[in-house]
Amino acid sequence: MYYSExxxxxxxxxxxxxxVQLCSxxxxxxxxxxxxxxxxxxxxxxxxxxxxxxxxxPVRRQRSLLASGAAAHCRVRTDxxxxxxxxxxxxxxxxxxxxxxxxxNRMKAFAQFMxxxxxxxxxxxxxxxxxAGTDRYAMYRxxxxxxxxxxxxxxxxxxxxxxxxxxxxxxxxxxxxxIRIGTSGGLGIKAGSVVITDTAxxxxxxxxxxxxxxxxxxxxxTDLDRELAEELLACSKEVPNFPTLIGHTMCTYxxxxxxxxxxxxxxxxxxxxxxxxxxxxxxxxVRNIEMESTAFAAMCRLCGLRAAVVCVALxxxxxxxxxxxxxxxxxxxxxxxxxxxxxxxRRRLGLCPPPATEGTTDLHGL
Amino acid sequence: MYYSExxxxxxxxxxxxxxVQLCSxxxxxxxxxxxxxxxxxxxxxxxxxxxxxxxxxPVRRQRSLLASGAAAHCRVRTDxxxxxxxxxxxxxxxxxxxxxxxxxNRMKAFAQFMxxxxxxxxxxxxxxxxxAGTDRYAMYRxxxxxxxxxxxxxxxxxxxxxxxxxxxxxxxxxxxxxIRIGTSGGLGIKAGSVVITDTAxxxxxxxxxxxxxxxxxxxxxTDLDRELAEELLACSKEVPNFPTLIGHTMCTYxxxxxxxxxxxxxxxxxxxxxxxxxxxxxxxxVRNIEMESTAFAAMCRLCGLRAAVVCVALxxxxxxxxxxxxxxxxxxxxxxxxxxxxxxxRRRLGLCPPPATEGTTDLHGL
Numbered sequence: 001m002y003y004s005e006x007x008x009x010x011x012x013x014x015x016x017x018x019x020v021q022l023c024s025x026x027x028x029x030x031x032x033x034x035x036x037x038x039x040x041x042x043x044x045x046x047x048x049x050x051x052x053x054x055x056x057x058p059v060r061r062q063r064s065l066l067a068s069g070a071a072a073h074c075r076v077r078t079d080x081x082x083x084x085x086x087x088x089x090x091x092x093x094x095x096x097x098x099x100x101x102x103x104x105n106r107m108k109a110f111a112q113f114m115x116x117x118x119x120x121x122x123x124x125x126x127x128x129x130x131x132a133g134t135d136r137y138a139m140y141r142x143x144x145x146x147x148x149x150x151x152x153x154x155x156x157x158x159x160x161x162x163x164x165x166x167x168x169x170x171x172x173x174x175x176x177x178x179i180r181i182g183t184s185g186g187l188g189i190k191a192g193s194v195v196i197t198d199t200a201x202x203x204x205x206x207x208x209x210x211x212x213x214x215x216x217x218x219x220x221x222t223d224l225d226r227e228l229a230e231e232l233l234a235c236s237k238e239v240p241n242f243p244t245l246i247g248h249t250m251c252t253y254x255x256x257x258x259x260x261x262x263x264x265x266x267x268x269x270x271x272x273x274x275x276x277x278x279x280x281x282x283x284x285x286v287r288n289i290e291m292e293s294t295a296f297a298a299m300c301r302l303c304g305l306r307a308a309v310v311c312v313a314l315x316x317x318x319x320x321x322x323x324x325x326x327x328x329x330x331x332x333x334x335x336x337x338x339x340x341x342x343x344x345x346r347r348r349l350g351l352c353p354p355p356a357t358e359g360t361t362d363l364h365g366l
Numbered sequence: 367m368y369y370s371e372x373x374x375x376x377x378x379x380x381x382x383x384x385x386v387q388l389c390s391x392x393x394x395x396x397x398x399x400x401x402x403x404x405x406x407x408x409x410x411x412x413x414x415x416x417x418x419x420x421x422x423x424p425v426r427r428q429r430s431l432l433a434s435g436a437a438a439h440c441r442v443r444t445d446x447x448x449x450x451x452x453x454x455x456x457x458x459x460x461x462x463x464x465x466x467x468x469x470x471n472r473m474k475a476f477a478q479f480m481x482x483x484x485x486x487x488x489x490x491x492x493x494x495x496x497x498a499g500t501d502r503y504a505m506y507r508x509x510x511x512x513x514x515x516x517x518x519x520x521x522x523x524x525x526x527x528x529x530x531x532x533x534x535x536x537x538x539x540x541x542x543x544x545i546r547i548g549t550s551g552g553l554g555i556k557a558g559s560v561v562i563t564d565t566a567x568x569x570x571x572x573x574x575x576x577x578x579x580x581x582x583x584x585x586x587x588t589d590l591d592r593e594l595a596e597e598l599l600a601c602s603k604e605v606p607n608f609p610t611l612i613g614h615t616m617c618t619y620x621x622x623x624x625x626x627x628x629x630x631x632x633x634x635x636x637x638x639x640x641x642x643x644x645x646x647x648x649x650x651x652v653r654n655i656e657m658e659s660t661a662f663a664a665m666c667r668l669c670g671l672r673a674a675v676v677c678v679a680l681x682x683x684x685x686x687x688x689x690x691x692x693x694x695x696x697x698x699x700x701x702x703x704x705x706x707x708x709x710x711x712r713r714r715l716g717l718c719p720p721p722a723t724e725g726t727t728d729l730h731g732l
Contacts, residue, residue, distance in 0.1 A: 105501045135470050136468075136518065151517045151518055151519075151522055152517055152519075152522045153521025153525075154521060155521065155618075156518045156521070158519075158619075158621070159518060159620075159622070161631070162630040162632070163631075165631035169631075203578045204581050205581075211619075211624070212618065212620070212624050213623045213634065214626055214635055215569045215571075252521075252578065253521050253577075253578060254521060254525075254578070255521070255524070255525045256525070256528045257577060258577070258579065264528040264532075265529075265535075266665070266668060268579065268584075269579065269580055274580065277580040277581060302632060
C-alpha cells in the first residue's frame with residue numbers, strides 16, 4: 001500500500017481526473033463518525049490504489065505544491081527540486097531511513113556520522129542542507145538516510161512530519177522506516193540509558209494523542225511498531241557500554257511545569273508533589289520524558305509509517321531537575337542513540353559491523 | 367514589584383537564608399486550591415520583596431544556574447556571562463524591550479534593523495548571537511532591545527520564556543515590555559494587515575490557556591495589556607501603507623489539521639466543514655491564527671510582564687490555504703510588524719520619527 005498515495009487523496013489540489021474518485025471517498029454519509037480514527041482507517045483501506053492508478057501531479061504543479069503553502073516550512077531549495085521531481089525513482093530507491101531529532105546541528109552531525117558508518121566516499125563534512133532556504137528545519141541526505149531536524153515540541157514536529165510525508169510521497173518512497181532520536185529525562189533509570197519507546201503516553205500516562213481538529217478533540221493511538229522496537233533492542237547488543245531498554249515514554253507540552261520541574265520561572269507545587277507525580281509515572285511504566293513522541297507516534301501510525309523513538313536519558317528525574325554531568329560525558333550520551341541507529345541501519349543494509357568509531361555529535365543539541 | 371524576584375522564590379535552589387521565607391509561601395494549607403491562578407496570584411502579592419531584601423545568588427551559583435538545567439536551552443555564552451552577572455546594573459538600564467519571534471534569521475534581521483532605527487554606531491551587521499552556544503534559540507542585543515527567537519509552537523516558546531524570565535531576573539531588569547512579532551493567517555482581513563492582539567483564544571475561541579501541571583489541567587487567562595495594544599495602534603498611524611487593527615488571535619497546536627487546512631498530509635474533513643469553522647472563528651472575533659499567543663499571553667501575565675502580540679497576516683484563510691503572494695511582497699509583509707515596533711520603541715525612547723527606511727527582513731522566517 002502506498003501510504004503516500006493515500007495521503008495525496010486528501011490534498012485539496014487541482015488533481016487530474018483519475019484522482020477525483022479518490023477524493024470522493026470523503027463522504028460524510030459514511031457509517032463511522034467523520035474524523036474518527038476508525039473512519040479515517042476505513043477510508044485509507046478503501047483506497048488502495050495500484051501503482052499504475054496512482055495520480056501523478058504534473059511537474060509544474062509539484063513544484064507549486066512544494067514551493068508554496070503545502071510545504072511552507074521546509075522550503076526545499078529550488079535547485080534541489082529536480083532531485084525530487086525528475087529523479088524520483090532514484091530518490092525512491094535511496095530513501096529507506098528517515099531519522100529526525102530536535103536540533104539542526106545534531107542532525108547534521110548525525111548525517112556526517114552516517115556518511116562514515118556507511119563507508120561512503122569523501123569525508124561527509126560538506127553535507128548540504130536540502131532545506132537551506134529556511135531556518136525552520138534542516139535536512140540532510142546521506143545515501144539511503146535522510147536526517148531532519150524538527151525543533152522542540154509537538155507543534156513543531158507536527159508541521160515537519162506533514163511536509164516530510166508529502167515530500168516522500170512525491171518522491172514515491174516506499175517502506176521507509178522513520179526513527180526519532182533524541183534526549184530525554186529518565187525516570188528510575190541510570191543517566192546515559194537509552195530508551196526504545198514501546199508506547200508514547202501523555203501527561204496522564206494514557207497511550208493517546210489528542211489532536212484538535214476544527215475545535216474538536218480527536219483521540220489517536222500512540223502505539224509504535226513493536227517488531228521494530230525489538231529489532232532495535234537486539235541491535236543494542238552490538239553496541240557496547242550503555243544500557244538499553246524498552247519502556248513507555250511520556251510526552252509533555254512543557255519542559256518546566258509540565259514535567260514537574262521546580263526550577264522554571266514559575267512553579268506552583270512543592271517538591272513532594274512533584275516526586276509523587278513522577279513516581280506515579282514510573283509505576284505506570286514511564287521510563288523517560290520528552291516532548292514529541294505522542295504526536296510522532298500517532299501521525300506515523302495513521303500514515304502507515306513504520307516508526308520508532310530512541311532517546312537517551314541525560315539524568316534521572318527522580319534524583320533532581322538539573323543536568324549535572326560534565327560536558328564531555330553529555331556529549332558521549334548524545335551519541336548513544338546515533339550509534340544504535342547506525343548499527344541498525346548497517347544490519348538492515350547487510351553491512352558488516354564497523355570497527356569501533358566515535359560519533360561526531362556535539363552538544364549543540366542541548 | 368520585582369516580577370523576577372518573585373519568580374526566584376519558586377526556584378528550588380540552595381538559596382541564602384533570607385530567601386527561605388519566600389519559599390515557605392508554598393504552603394499547601396492555603397485557602398485557594400494549590401496551583402490555581404488565584405492561589406498563585408495570592409502568593410505573588412504576598413511576597414513583594416523590597417530591593418534590599420531581594421535574595422542575591424552568589425556569582426558562582428548564578429553561573430551554575432544559567433549554565434546548567436535552569437537555562438538548559440538558552441545556554442548563554444560563558445564569555446557573555448560577566449555581562450549579565452557582574453554588570454547587571456548596566457543590563458538593567460539597558461534592557462527595556464524584548465521582541466520575540468519564531469525564526470532566528472528574522473530576529474537577527476530585526477536586531478540589525480533596530481540598530482539603524484536607533485541610530486547606533488556602526489552598521490549593526492556584526493550583531494552577535496548571545497546564545498551562540500546552542501542552536502535551539504538565538505538572542506541579540508541592540509541597545510535597550512533584546513531580540514530573541516522562540517521556534518514554532520507553544521512548547522518551544524514556553525521553554526524560551528521560562529529561561530528568558532530567569533535571565534532578566536538575574537540581570538535585575540524592571541519594567542520590561544515584551545512583544546511577540548510574527549506571521550499569521552488572517553481571517554476576513556486583507557493579506558498584509560497587521561493584527562495587534564487584544565486577547566489570545568484557543569481553538570474553541572475561549573480566552574484561556576490550558577497548562578498541564580503534574581497531569582492536571584490548570585486554566586490561565588490570556589488577556590494582554592490593553593493600554594499597550596492601544597499605544598501600538600496609535601503608533602501605527604505613523605507607519606503608512608498598511609492596515610492595522612486590534613482583534614482576537616486564535617492559537618493552535620498544529621498548522622495543518624489544527625487550523626483547518628486541507629493541504630496537509632492528513633485531512634479528515636471537507637472544505638465545507640473547514641469554511642464553516644473558520645467563519646465561526648471570525649464571528650467570535652478572531653482576526654488571525656498563529657501558534658504561540660495563548661501561552662505567551664498567559665505566562666507574561668502571570669509573571670507581571672507587560673506584553674503584546676503583533677502579527678502580519680500573510681493571507682486571508684477564508685480565501686484559501688496557500689500563500690500565493692510573490693516573494694518580494696511577502697518580504698515586505700514580514701517587515702510590517704518590525705516597522706511598527708520600531709516606531710513604538712522610538713516613541714517610547716523619545717526619539718524623532720526616522721526618515722522612511724526599508725526593513726532588512728529576509729524571508730527565512732517563512
